[in-house]
Amino acid sequence: MCKALLLLNMGGPNNVEEVELFLRNMFADKNILTMNPYTRKLVSQIIINKRLEEVKENYGLLGGKSPLPTLTEELIMKLKEKVDIPIYSVMRYVPPFADVTLEQCKKEGIEELILFPMYPQYSTTTTLSSVEDIEQRCALLDYAPKIIVIDPYYDDYDYIEASCEKIIEAMDGKETEEYDLLLSAHGLPVSIIQAGDPYQNQIEGNASAIKTYLHERGIKFHDIKLVYQSKVGNDDWLEPNLVDVLRNPTHRKVIIFPIAFTIDNSETVFELDIEHREIAEKIKYDDYIVAKCMNSSDKFVDFIVEKVKDI
Numbered sequence: 001m002c003k004a005l006l007l008l009n010m011g012g013p014n015n016v017e018e019v020e021l022f023l024r025n026m027f028a029d030k031n032i033l034t035m036n037p038y039t040r041k042l043v044s045q046i047i048i049n050k051r052l053e054e055v056k057e058n059y060g061l062l063g064g065k066s067p068l069p070t071l072t073e074e075l076i077m078k079l080k081e082k083v084d085i086p087i088y089s090v091m092r093y094v095p096p097f098a099d100v101t102l103e104q105c106k107k108e109g110i111e112e113l114i115l116f117p118m119y120p121q122y123s124t125t126t127t128l129s130s131v132e133d134i135e136q137r138c139a140l141l142d143y144a145p146k147i148i149v150i151d152p153y154y155d156d157y158d159y160i161e162a163s164c165e166k167i168i169e170a171m172d173g174k175e176t177e178e179y180d181l182l183l184s185a186h187g188l189p190v191s192i193i194q195a196g197d198p199y200q201n202q203i204e205g206n207a208s209a210i211k212t213y214l215h216e217r218g219i220k221f222h223d224i225k226l227v228y229q230s231k232v233g234n235d236d237w238l239e240p241n242l243v244d245v246l247r248n249p250t251h252r253k254v255i256i257f258p259i260a261f262t263i264d265n266s267e268t269v270f271e272l273d274i275e276h277r278e279i280a281e282k283i284k285y286d287d288y289i290v291a292k293c294m295n296s297s298d299k300f301v302d303f304i305v306e307k308v309k310d311i
Helices: 016-027 037-060 068-080 098-107 124-140 157-171 190-194 199-216 242-247 266-282 298-309
Strands: 003-009 087-091 112-117 146-149 180-186 223-229 253-258 287-290
Touching: 003 068, 003 098, 003 124, 016 037, 037 266, 068 087, 068 298, 087 098, 098 124, 112 124, 112 298, 124 146, 157 199, 157 253, 157 287, 157 298, 180 199, 180 242, 190 199, 199 223, 223 242, 223 266, 242 266, 253 266, 266 287
Parallel strands: 003 087, 003 112, 112 146, 180 223, 180 253, 253 287
Antiparallel strands: none
16 A cells, blocks of 8 residues: 655744744634634734734744744655655645645555654644644545554653653753753643643643653753743633743753654744743843754654554
8 A cells, every 4th residue: 555654733934924824824723713713713813913023023033934844854854764655744834735745645646644743742723633634635635545643642652762862962961950841831721621632631741751751760850840831812821831930930040841842943943942041041040951852853753763664
């Protein structure tokens, strides 16, 4: 059976002009704004009108584009050295969109699609949204391949090992016991969790697995805390909020590891490493470190390869 591997992610603007497209598609997603279509359209427009120019400026500080597309292509290049099937990047809100990839797969006679969510934890706002997008676009193309979705891997031993490698790498010989390790996850409104989304439980499981792995290897931090970032609006979101934790320090040496992302993006490179660093500098932290995401690390590449081989 002819197979193809699709790496699913939200995507990131390839240039400043795509910022508006990214925001419009994201806030048009029923899994992001869980309300009736009319209200969603109205709320979406309000949010975009309020945030568009600010978000464009933020991407300007990143060189005018998200780092995510380039980093994803680097990952794919390394995967192609070890996996002998077509590999595609499929983004939810900006190109490359699913329809272009699916048209190509249909043309090439691909009978089985292996969907690898670049989200370690399952959420209706991420994995479900991306998988539904694939299914809907397949239907529109009258294309009926077998679809296999890789299970959430937030507590998979090899994934935890790859995560901890990035944490240790970021410490670069510093004394870990002098630092608080902040495991930062993208936040979600509490209402989404209350509706049955398993994301919070899986984030907590991910954090617990990292703590256990580090403990078993004798790697001690001053403290390890789970925090949430990227809160928007006035609704109740998952707590504790990273900004609040940074503004009320109990310890002034911290390393932050983005626990909910596998590829660096604006939430890691801008929000954590630029915006939140400014908070730490104003409050006069002694040290503030942001660990890189997995990106195309050898351990992450091997992890994906093993997942695909198991199918």
